[in-house]
Amino acid sequence: MMKNNLEKPKAGLYIHIPFCKKKCNYCSFYSLTAINKAPEFIAALQKEMEIYQDWWPEYDTVYLGGGTPSLLSINHLAELAHKIRKIFSLSSDAEWTIEVNPDDITLTFLKNIKSCGFNRLSIGIQSIQDNTLSWLGRRHNAQQALQAFDLAKKAGFQNIGVDLIYGVPISKLTLWEKELQQIIALKPEHISAYQLSFEPGSIFFKKKNQGHIQPLREKEEFSFFVNTSQILQTAGYIHYEVSNFSRDQTKKSAHNQKYWQHLPYLGLGPAAHSFRPFRRHWNHRSLDQYCQDLSKNIAPIKGFEELKINELRLETLYFGFRTSRGIDLKKIQEKFNQNLISDPPGLAHRLIQEKKLILFNGYLAPTTLGLALADALPLLW
Ligand code: SF4
Structure with missing residues (x-):
């Protein structure tokens, strides 16, 4: 076992929390509003962890994403963190990230998740313009977004990432640039800036197809992208992936780099994907089906693929150029x-x-x- 640990790269552990209070207009991730199903989900998730306890010798990242992990109670989060440590072998310096929504968090909640072991926050700020936030269908406002960042600092987090969306047709490039400068002034360790996209299954995808939304033209999208990169690089951020920027080399997302470098990751929860050389599998995109399988101690796998050499080559190029x-x-x-x-x-x-x-x-x-x-x-x- 020791020999294997030395030879194998460490894996990442992703957990998909499939609950949201409401659906944002641009989102196509799997989530439900039925938060009352959380206890059933938490029990199923712990069974899934047990099924995969020998999947990989050691992990050095844990990432709770979704959905909205900050909708879970602190008791549920503490239970999960405890179970993760019990089942999986984790490096002592592992990166533990949790995604939080600005309007869910209080100082007490943040202090509690910090004592559960989470050492990195990803705050879904998206924008600090009220009209943009409401157009995107977010449930928080600009003031709550800024307050969330302030609370994260007060709770003692030293690795804070913020998620932003740009290229919104109701806004202008100059406004976005101003917004970005305000975010830079907060000095987050990490910024994920995503160009608005119209994903199949999202509310915006439908609206665009019905002609109710006119996306930006390619040339405009390009200006948004290049200016975003230039502004952040001038402010000292490293543009290390298409949509990701870090204050220094140590603040890059260690977890996301597993995806981009074809390193192993285990995904738990409905709709989560897993990869280890050279097989990818994914779970049912249905909480009911997921819980049903686990009630029979069956891994809730919907499908899998074995990557052939050319697919692997293309993916290596695809991730490498990003x-x-x-x-x-x-x-x-x-x-x-x-x-x-x-x-x-x-x-x-x-x-x-x-x-x-x-x-x-x-x-x-x-x-x-x-x-x-x-x-x-x-x-x-
Ligand atoms: S963007 Fe986040 S909060 Fe909004 S619906 Fe999607 S997963 Fe939920």
Whole structure:
């Protein structure tokens, strides 16, 4: 066992909390408003942990996402944290993140989750403009968003991330830039800034298809993206993934890097996904089905896929071009027998000339312009 621990990278543990008080207009994540089902869910989740207790030797990240983890009572959160420690082997310096919504939290709640072991907060601020928040269908206002950040500081959190959404058609680029400066003034350790997207299954997706919402044009989206990156980099943030910025190298999200680097992660809860070389599986997107399976001690798996070599190669390119670290050319050559610089001929050099990519220390990495086009780049190879 000891030998395995040394050889294997550490895994991440993700737990999906499937409850929200109401559905936000842009959201397509799996969640229900039936918070009264929380006790049943917590019991099922603990059974699921037991099923997976030997899935991976050691973990160094825990991430409670959703849904809205801050809707759970402190007793339920403490019970979960205790069970996680009991079942899984966790590094002593593991990153423990919990997503919270601004209008759920009080100073007492934050102090309590800190004593459960959570050392990183991800606050769903999204915007500090009241009209934008109400258009997005959020249940908090700007004042609550700022107050939540203040409470997190008072509770003693030293690693605070804020989630933001930009490119909202009812707002203007100059307003967003002002908003971003106000967020920078708070000095969060981490900022996730997502361009508004119209995900199938969301309320906005329907409205867009019915012609009730006119999304930004591509050129406008590009300006939002580039200006966001420039403003945050000028303020000292590292733009390390398409939508993610950290104050320094140590404040990058260790958990999310598991996804981008093809490292193992175990996902528990309805609709959660798991990956370990080279198999991905996902749970039922139904709390009832999830609980039903676990009541019979069955893993609540809806489906799985074994990644074939070319799928793995494409995913490696896809994730690599989304991060400023880029792609390790030596590893690609060893794993997939492809020299990205010469195969196909001329492509890498053209993209370097166009300032979309750079070659640095054996990595082929996207520039800010490259990050804006990240999803299209892998298809060229
Ligand atoms: S954005 Fe967050 S709070 Fe809003 S519905 Fe989705 S999961 Fe729930």
